[in-house]
Amino acid sequence: MTKKSVRKVFNSLLIRTSSFKKKTKSRKIQFDTIKIESVPSKEHQVSNNLASYMISEILQEIFDHLADTFPYNGTYDLHAYSNLFSCILVNRHWCRNAIITLWRQPFHPCLNNGQMVVNIYLSFLEEEERNFLLSQGINNLPSHDISKNYLFDYPTYFKHLHQQNFYFSIENWCQNNLKKKQSDSSYLLMNSLLRLFYKKSGQLEIFRYISPVQQLTVTGTYENNSGMILLSKLCTNVRELCIENFSTAKNIDHIIKSQNNLVSLEITNLSDHSTIIIQSILSQSKSLRRIKFYKINFSGCCEWNSITLCKKLQVLEIYYCMNLSSLMILPLINTKFHRLKRVKIMGNNNCEYLNRLRDIVIP
Secondary structure (H helix, E strand, O other): OOHHHHHHHHHHHHHHOOOHHHHHHHOOOOOOOOOOOOOOOHHHHHHHHHHHOOOHHHHHHHHHHHHOOOOOOOOOOHHHHHHHHHHHOOOHHHHHHHHHHHOOOOOOOOOHHHHHHHHHHHOOOOHHHHHHHHHOOOOOOOOHHHHOOOOOOHHHHOOEOOHHHHHHHHHHHHHHHOOOOOOOHHHHHHHHHHHHHHHHHOOOEOOOOOOOOOEEEEEOOOOOOHHHHHHHHHOOOOOEEEEEEEOOOOOOHHHHHOOOOOOEEEEEEEOOOHHHHHHHHHHHOOOOOEEEEEEEEOOOOOOOHHHHOOOOOOEEEEEOOEOOOHHHHHHHHOOOEOOOOEEEEEOOOOOOOOHHHHHHEOO
């Protein structure tokens, strides 16, 4: 992104901010200047100067706009990182403010596989935390003295945690820096960094891993259960849980069973071991009010007896699921759900009792 394009964005936003001049006059703040080699004309000089002297609050809003996060999962795309890197190079004032936005969620698999970011954060670990990791066989940690040379305290800016990118970055660091990777190395490193973020930055936003968390979305495919165990220990008060895009349910029952009062459960795009999910619902039978299954392969699944015990269930949704059988669904048909208000069924394969599920709703 060129300086010219940055100026266009700034000028357009300044036009929308009618109170900008009043704010700059009322606040006696000294700003860093921006050297612009060529200015098109005198009539644009005033607006460009204003853009050069913008207060930090407005710069933050503009950089958030330039980040252009995905509305679906709240993460930056590569174009966002490119924009922010360009802003950092303008001058010190822009750099200080762009760094805040950039390091709000720095983990991305396409940025050096996330290894550089992990290395920087590890250098900020305190001596006690470092000694613990060393005692667990996690060597090759960056020196704590390196963090003293950085211009910014990067962990203080961290706010948005995307679980899949975070785990991917930790795994890559372990594979490239540990000669003998232990089974729990990733889990220990994630735990240490999460404690660092919590101490330096406070409560995380969007995909928050520090309690209390009431809404949580877990995405991705894992070969081991360290990530799920970590989540199940840190997030125990989730009320709305969405689990999506897992090839197997082997590692995701931990997060379901660890909840104290789960109200809504959504499972999306699950290919195998659906019995584990059905059985884990039993642990939340006293609180669940909504269950949604979307594109789940129920091949070889057990009977849905655990759902019959969800006496507070109000909504049951089943969309585009495969290999449903009458044996699974029959227990639901023979149960009276006194609070059930809505049953939605769409696009599922033929099943003798499937359409009869709608009849269990008490008018």
